[in-house]
Amino acid sequence: MLTIAFYILSALTISSALMVLFSKSPIYSVLWLVICFFSITGHYILLDAHFLAIVNLIVYAGAIMVLFLYVIMLMNLNKESEPQKPVWLKFASVITGCLLMIVLAGALKGYSELPPAAIAEDFGTAKGVGKVLFTEFLMPFEVASILFITAMVGAVILAKKHVND
Amino acid sequence: MEKFAWLIPALPLIGFLFSIFFGKKVSKIVVASVASIFVLIPFVITVAIFIPFISVAEAEAIRIPLLEWINIGKLTVNYSIQLDQLSLMMMLVITGVGFLIHLYSAGYMHDDEGFHRFFAYLNLFIFFMLVLVMGSNFLMLFIGWEGVGLCSYLLIGFWYKNMDYNKAANKAFIMNRIGDLGLLLGIFLIYLRFSSFEYSRIAYEAIDIAIGDPIITSITILLFIGAIGKSAQLPLFTWLPDAMAGPTPVSALIHAATMVTAGVYLIIRTNILFTLAPFTQEIIMFVGLATALFAATIGLKQNDIKKVLAYSTVSQLGYMFFALGLGAYTAAYFHLFTHAFFKALLFLGSGSVIHAMSGEQDLRKMGGLKKALPITHATFLIGTIAIAGLPPLAGFFSKDQILASAFAHHPVLWILGVLGALMTAFYMFRLYYLAFHGSFRGTHEQEHHLHESPKTMTVPLVILAVMSVIAGFVNVPEVLGGGHWLDNFFTPLLAGTTLILEENVHEHLSYTVEYILMGSSVLAVLAVIFYARIRYKNNGHVPAEDSEPMSFLERLLSKKYYVDELYDGIVSNPVVKGAGLLYNYIEVNFIDRIVNGVGQLVVLSSRTARFMQTGNVGFYIFAMVIGALVILAANTFLH
Amino acid sequence: MENITQFTGALTINHYLFLSSVLFSIGVMGVLLRRNFIIIFMCVELMLNAVNILLAAFSRYNGNQSGQVFVFFIMVVAAAEVAVGLAILVMIFRNIRTTDINALKNLKW
Numbered sequence: 001m002l003t004i005a006f007y008i009l010s011a012l013t014i015s016s017a018l019m020v021l022f023s024k025s026p027i028y029s030v031l032w033l034v035i036c037f038f039s040i041t042g043h044y045i046l047l048d049a050h051f052l053a054i055v056n057l058i059v060y061a062g063a064i065m066v067l068f069l070y071v072i073m074l075m076n077l078n079k080e081s082e083p084q085k086p087v088w089l090k091f092a093s094v095i096t097g098c099l100l101m102i103v104l105a106g107a108l109k110g111y112s113e114l115p116p117a118a119i120a121e122d123f124g125t126a127k128g129v130g131k132v133l134f135t136e137f138l139m140p141f142e143v144a145s146i147l148f149i150t151a152m153v154g155a156v157i158l159a160k161k162h163v164n165d
Numbered sequence: 166m167e168k169f170a171w172l173i174p175a176l177p178l179i180g181f182l183f184s185i186f187f188g189k190k191v192s193k194i195v196v197a198s199v200a201s202i203f204v205l206i207p208f209v210i211t212v213a214i215f216i217p218f219i220s221v222a223e224a225e226a227i228r229i230p231l232l233e234w235i236n237i238g239k240l241t242v243n244y245s246i247q248l249d250q251l252s253l254m255m256m257l258v259i260t261g262v263g264f265l266i267h268l269y270s271a272g273y274m275h276d277d278e279g280f281h282r283f284f285a286y287l288n289l290f291i292f293f294m295l296v297l298v299m300g301s302n303f304l305m306l307f308i309g310w311e312g313v314g315l316c317s318y319l320l321i322g323f324w325y326k327n328m329d330y331n332k333a334a335n336k337a338f339i340m341n342r343i344g345d346l347g348l349l350l351g352i353f354l355i356y357l358r359f360s361s362f363e364y365s366r367i368a369y370e371a372i373d374i375a376i377g378d379p380i381i382t383s384i385t386i387l388l389f390i391g392a393i394g395k396s397a398q399l400p401l402f403t404w405l406p407d408a409m410a411g412p413t414p415v416s417a418l419i420h421a422a423t424m425v426t427a428g429v430y431l432i433i434r435t436n437i438l439f440t441l442a443p444f445t446q447e448i449i450m451f452v453g454l455a456t457a458l459f460a461a462t463i464g465l466k467q468n469d470i471k472k473v474l475a476y477s478t479v480s481q482l483g484y485m486f487f488a489l490g491l492g493a494y495t496a497a498y499f500h501l502f503t504h505a506f507f508k509a510l511l512f513l514g515s516g517s518v519i520h521a522m523s524g525e526q527d528l529r530k531m532g533g534l535k536k537a538l539p540i541t542h543a544t545f546l547i548g549t550i551a552i553a554g555l556p557p558l559a560g561f562f563s564k565d566q567i568l569a570s571a572f573a574h575h576p577v578l579w580i581l582g583v584l585g586a587l588m589t590a591f592y593m594f595r596l597y598y599l600a601f602h603g604s605f606r607g608t609h610e611q612e613h614h615l616h617e618s619p620k621t622m623t624v625p626l627v628i629l630a631v632m633s634v635i636a637g638f639v640n641v642p643e644v645l646g647g648g649h650w651l652d653n654f655f656t657p658l659l660a661g662t663t664l665i666l667e668e669n670v671h672e673h674l675s676y677t678v679e680y681i682l683m684g685s686s687v688l689a690v691l692a693v694i695f696y697a698r699i700r701y702k703n704n705g706h707v708p709a710e711d712s713e714p715m716s717f718l719e720r721l722l723s724k725k726y727y728v729d730e731l732y733d734g735i736v737s738n739p740v741v742k743g744a745g746l747l748y749n750y751i752e753v754n755f756i757d758r759i760v761n762g763v764g765q766l767v768v769l770s771s772r773t774a775r776f777m778q779t780g781n782v783g784f785y786i787f788a789m790v791i792g793a794l795v796i797l798a799a800n801t802f803l804h
Numbered sequence: 805m806e807n808i809t810q811f812t813g814a815l816t817i818n819h820y821l822f823l824s825s826v827l828f829s830i831g832v833m834g835v836l837l838r839r840n841f842i843i844i845f846m847c848v849e850l851m852l853n854a855v856n857i858l859l860a861a862f863s864r865y866n867g868n869q870s871g872q873v874f875v876f877f878i879m880v881v882a883a884a885e886v887a888v889g890l891a892i893l894v895m896i897f898r899n900i901r902t903t904d905i906n907a908l909k910n911l912k913w
Contacts, residue, residue: 002815003815006815006819010823013823013827014826014830017827017830017831017850018830020834020843020846020847020850021833021834021838021847026842026843029843029846030846033846033849033850036853037853040853040856040857043823043860044857044860047820047861047863049860049864049875052872052875056879059879059883060849063883064882064883067887068842068845068846068886068890071842071890072842074894075894077840077842085783085837085839092787092836093787094833094837096787096790096791096832096833096836097829097830097832097833097836098829100790100793100797100828100829100832101826101829103797103798103801104825104829105821105822105825106801107797107800108825109821115816116864116865116867117865117867118867119864119867120867123864123869124864124869124872128869129869129872129873131869132869132872132873133873133876136870136873137870137873137877140877144880144881147880147881147884148880148883148884151885151887151888152887154887154891155887155890155891156891158888158891158894159891159895161898775913776913778911779912780908780909780910780911781905781906782906782908783836783839783905783906786835786836787836
């Protein structure tokens with residue numbers, strides 16, 4: 001049963017990823033990417049990573065993709081006017097990507113085929129992740145807030161329109 | 166008192182540093198005083214160590230280790246001082262005569278703008294010379310050896326603005342270097358044979374070696390080559406007359422009293438090795454005698470006051486080596502000792518004359534200086550009598566001891582030695598009469614400026630004159646009722662030699678023979694002096710100007726047997742031409758091409774490689790992915 | 805939510821490995837194929853997500869929650885990165901008036 005769910009979700013993920021690549025309009029690409037993230041959320045749920053699933057939805061699909069949409073709209077990129085790369089280059093890229101896939105698969109193959117380990121009761125819940133986050137990983141957590149401040153300040157400064165003196 | 170011994174070389178070194186760094190900022194008097202005091206104090210310390218030392222009969226050498234230096238594997242060499250009879254007496258001469266010359270230089274170099282530099286170099290020289298004689302091993306000797314060569318170069322070329330002086334300095338240094346190669350090889354061989362550089366070790370082990378051992382013979386020959394370079398023997402002597410380009414105090418200190426005696430010191434120090442190599446001793450004897458005669462003949466025809474003295478120095482050094490070759494080590498040292506005093510005196514006196522003559526050095530322009538320069542005249546006369554070897558002045562005793570040893574070896578050697586002594590007396594008195602007697606032959610302004618030198622120059626002259634008179638009494642031979650103190654003093658130094666030879670080192674001549682030898686040589690010298698007096702005293706036979714025609718013999722002598730030209734032709738010019746050839750054909754065509762080629766290769770390859778920088782971000786990403794792919798693949802599939 | 809602890813079946817780590825590799829390669833292909841820098845940026849996000857999935861899978865299969873925390877932090881950083889990165893891209897767009905990355909050729913030899 002889970003296996004079937006896995007395969008359906010995988011198919012959705014991969015196909016939406018491919019559509020991200022091959023869409024003509026950038027807005028369509030963004031939308032396909034959103035679908036991809038939804039399916040990835042489904043994968044997280046399958047993996048008992050409940051908290052992560054919701055966070056993924058909120059942060060990625062909710063915030064980041066919206067940001068992308070804003071930027072695309074700011075740039076008025078409705079129509080795809082982008083000149084295409086030469087065909088041989090496209091060919092080479094595809095081949096490279098596939099090669100990469102094969103190499104990765106080969107590199108990571110042969111991993112142990114053991115069934116998943118036993119897990120605690122609150123594994124993957126907000127409570128469980130919270131416990132680990134605020135004890136073992138407290139320091140990175142605090143530093144992450146500084147990271148955000150920096151990113152915010154940076155983004156504002158960078159994107160401001162400079163008034164010529 | 167021995168614990169202050171390290172101050173003896175240290176103070177001149179500090180004086181050098183002071184003069185070099187602060188000399189320009191302080192007044193000349195301060196520079197001269199500091200430099201002189203930093204030589205006087207070592208002299209006082211040496212005397213303080215010396216007096217208790219001589220009170221002990223047959224005293225053992227005092228070894229004072231100072232600093233650890235080399236400590237690699239089995240080789241341990243330290244900076245350490247050895248105070249024994251030889252080094253103490255050398256130290257007395259170096260610091261004593263050195264101090265007097267410092268004093269003299271304060272007056273002589275008074276108007277020179279490089280005043281502080283001069284005293285710095287003088288102090289540095291004293292330092293290195295002290296290191297040379299105070300060291301307890303061959304490496305320290307070598308440091309001092311090279312150091313005095315360096316100071317000699319610096320001081321000969323002191324007036325560096327004159328190109329000829331620089332060439333003379335180069336010549337001195339390079340000729341020294343040739344000898345130094347021999348010395349270095351000798352030291353290496355010593356280490357190979359004895360596994361140590363320390364004198365004590367070598368003296369200890371050498372006693373058991375057979376006479377005529379080939380390694381020892383090689384060592385001694387190599388050491389002697391070093392001595393030839395440093396002490397201006399045949400054939401490496403031409404640098405010394407040219408070294409007269411330096412200021413006169415330099416000639417007095419370095420090229421009369423101290424540096425050139427380093428070779429003699431070396432051989433006396435290693436006397437046990439030379440006793441084991443009679444073959445080398447023969448060579449030394451012949452070279453010394455040949456040098457003595459050769460230089461004396463050249464001196465007969467020189468017209469520059471300093472050149473005469475220079476050849477005289479070479480000749481006297483030849484006598485010292487002659488004595489060394491005969492195995493008369495004490496006699497050689499005795500002559501070194503007395504020679505230091507009267508030669509320094511003569512040089513300083515000539516400096517006084519040159520100073521009075523406003524820089525004129527040609528004898529033909531001098532004359533009648535007796536009245537204008539009374540003190541200089543009196544002291545110079547004493548020096549001349551001393552070098553001629555008339556009793557009871559110092560030169561007589563030392564030279565006589567050498568001649569007595571020569572006669573004991575073979576009467577012909579004695580005759581040749583006396584011949585040299587006669588020539589010495591002749592050219593020295595020629596010098597004396599031409600300079601101080603007769604009427605003045607110089608220009609009017611020079612006559613106007615004739616004046617006796619200031620006290621700071623005349624006081625050293627007087628002191629040295631006194632020493633020239635009494636220095637001989639340290640070793641009055643038995644035949645004249647003396648106690649031959651120096652012979653007795655040096656016995657522990659020559660203990661090894663005496664042990665090896667077993668039969669008497671000095672074949673004592675009978676008193677009658679000695680009296681005859683002494684008497685005949687003194688009479689002959691007096692006759693020669695009388696002849697010189699007749700010839701040169703009253704402006705007679707003043708040497709002709711250079712433009713006048715000369716007979717073949719005259720030309721040969723005054724052009725120094727064309728030895729310099731010979732060396733130029735055989736050695737210098739081929740080397741220079743060869744270097745030019747190497748430069749033009751190999752350096753330019755070959756090496757330069759390779760070096761430039763490498764540069765051009767880099768430029769070429771960078772020009773090709775820069776096409777990778779397309780500026781296209783997509784291309785960069787592509788390359789990155791390919792790179793990551795390759796690494797991954799290699800990692801996965803190749804391990 | 806209840807834990808789905810009955811995790812039987814043939815679902816092993818290899819499945820997730822394969823999924824992750826494919827997603828990652830698609831992301832790489834996207835970066836190489838497209839010339840619009842927005843799309844390229846989105847493909848980078850795709851790559852990041854592929855890694856996220858794999859990390860979460862390993863975390864599940866080893867019973868260690870640190871993996872999930874790591875994913876969390878990756879999302880944090882990715883968010884910050886997107887913010888700043890898009891700001892930069894907007895600035896670039898203002899200057900070159902096009903979204904073609906081949907227009908940025910100033911580093912050409």
